[in-house]
Amino acid sequence: MGDRALLVELGDGISPLVNKKVRDLFLYLKNNPVEGVVETVPGYRSLLIVYDPLKTTLSALKESLNKLQKTIGRSEIPKLRTLEIPVVYGGECGPDLNWVAEYHKLSPEEVIRLHTGTTYRVYMIGFTPGFAYMGELPDTIATPRKETPRTSVPRGSVGIAQNQTGVYPVESPGGWQIIGLTPLRLFDPAKWPPTQLEMGDRVKFFPIKEEEIARWEM
Amino acid sequence: MGNVETLEILAPGPLTTVQDLGRFGFGRYGVAPSGALDSFSLRVANLLVGNPEDEACLEITLFGLKLKALTDAVITITGADIQPHLNGAALEMWRSHILRRGDTLFFRGLKTGCRAYLALGGGISVPSVLKSKSTNLSTKFGGLKGRPLQKGDYLSSDSPYLHHKAEGRCFDPKWIPSYPKYWVLNTVFGPQDDHFTEEAKRLFQRSSFNVTLHSDRTGIRLAGPAIQRKAGMEESIISEGMVSGAIQIPGDGQPIIILGELVTGGYRKIATVITADLPFLGQIKPGDRVKFKDVSLEDAYHAYIEAEGIIKKFREGL
Numbered sequence: 001m002g003d004r005a006l007l008v009e010l011g012d013g014i015s016p017l018v019n020k021k022v023r024d025l026f027l028y029l030k031n032n033p034v035e036g037v038v039e040t041v042p043g044y045r046s047l048l049i050v051y052d053p054l055k056t057t058l059s060a061l062k063e064s065l066n067k068l069q070k071t072i073g074r075s076e077i078p079k080l081r082t083l084e085i086p087v088v089y090g091g092e093c094g095p096d097l098n099w100v101a102e103y104h105k106l107s108p109e110e111v112i113r114l115h116t117g118t119t120y121r122v123y124m125i126g127f128t129p130g131f132a133y134m135g136e137l138p139d140t141i142a143t144p145r146k147e148t149p150r151t152s153v154p155r156g157s158v159g160i161a162q163n164q165t166g167v168y169p170v171e172s173p174g175g176w177q178i179i180g181l182t183p184l185r186l187f188d189p190a191k192w193p194p195t196q197l198e199m200g201d202r203v204k205f206f207p208i209k210e211e212e213i214a215r216w217e218m
Numbered sequence: 219m220g221n222v223e224t225l226e227i228l229a230p231g232p233l234t235t236v237q238d239l240g241r242f243g244f245g246r247y248g249v250a251p252s253g254a255l256d257s258f259s260l261r262v263a264n265l266l267v268g269n270p271e272d273e274a275c276l277e278i279t280l281f282g283l284k285l286k287a288l289t290d291a292v293i294t295i296t297g298a299d300i301q302p303h304l305n306g307a308a309l310e311m312w313r314s315h316i317l318r319r320g321d322t323l324f325f326r327g328l329k330t331g332c333r334a335y336l337a338l339g340g341g342i343s344v345p346s347v348l349k350s351k352s353t354n355l356s357t358k359f360g361g362l363k364g365r366p367l368q369k370g371d372y373l374s375s376d377s378p379y380l381h382h383k384a385e386g387r388c389f390d391p392k393w394i395p396s397y398p399k400y401w402v403l404n405t406v407f408g409p410q411d412d413h414f415t416e417e418a419k420r421l422f423q424r425s426s427f428n429v430t431l432h433s434d435r436t437g438i439r440l441a442g443p444a445i446q447r448k449a450g451m452e453e454s455i456i457s458e459g460m461v462s463g464a465i466q467i468p469g470d471g472q473p474i475i476i477l478g479e480l481v482t483g484g485y486r487k488i489a490t491v492i493t494a495d496l497p498f499l500g501q502i503k504p505g506d507r508v509k510f511k512d513v514s515l516e517d518a519y520h521a522y523i524e525a526e527g528i529i530k531k532f533r534e535g536l
Contacts (some may be wrong), residue, residue, distance in 0.1 A: 002406050002461060007458065038243070042459070045456055046459070048245070129248045194249065199246065
């Protein structure tokens, strides 16, 4: 990408296997820094490697990466973390829950049961600070985005779009179907790390009542 | 001496923010760099007032900022010529001046470029958030309380008196960039140029595009002939990381040059503006016209080394 980044594509499409390869390369480069690399940004199926063109060149970088490839599988990958996220479903917290239920001819309770019944993988962080794209949502509740995106979605909103689910960690515009709200603060620039979720993490949602919000607020 | 209240904002203009060189290294958390869109002007401004090159400055958009000095301080203004006036008299840009307590500084409005940079000897004392003082406008953190400046804001700097000796420094006029209304930006094709037919790529290179009013710190939105992706391809691609200067082609075929407020995206990028030309992106304004020129990677590297050479010479000559 231009004269200061290399986009390493590790497969086509959205799949756990491809995403694992991205994570392996990301973690390897984190633990074994390559001269001239400024930062790396993981995506679903690619790793963006940003470099300083005053310190290295594309061909030198490619050469280093080729050498690394032989040792990459042998590196130690940290254990996967699972974060459990409390969610108030429906009502004002999840204005689209009923619409999603009707769309699939399910009851709202069934949508909640299906949404909380799966352990999700964080494929990547992007769009806004700390926004985790998670999959796979069960096909039975996979729902298209809203036709007209909202200009403002409140912080903590839990949304779904096609086979993905995610939490809006900061107030932002957004087109996902909002089915709930979490009191957890998933992005805080004053803390380290600033996000509670990182690529590769596992996430499980569980329902709480609106009265319980205060207990989870930090 | 520590922090001293130095400036009071009498009128903020349409958009004045605190920016330094940006917040790098946090892309994996979805945090975009933000930072001065014209980093060249910011670095020169800092050097002119005796600051470290990466100190925070005010990024002033188009016109209208008015401020008052609360103490004696050295300042300079670089970047776009938005006609700075000190107590009503025109003030020379790219040179450091001393502001006396009670002086007022006003920016009449645009002659060339889009964004001016005001550096203050002693910098701008705001907290560093994720290693940078830059304002992230969309998520509202960094800078001064995460927002643009408002009337009645006060800005402090660290021991401004220690910088008085920098008064009178100037930047060699032969190095001052010119900001045309018709821009030719050097680009390197990729990463998704293969998603476009040769004909579409030629159209991209031969056309000149109009800079629309919808442009902001997120991106320069262009209008011109539609650059169509290959038949049968979906409108968007799977989200991936990106750098500023990437030229996105959304579904309608109208290019958007990505600036420092985004770090991932789901549209294909036909080409990317070379690093040496990035500072110019901060000076392109609505109504200007833009054309793209494909260059080799070697030429891009060379142009960057040359651009950095100017700053290096200036720094060493101080």
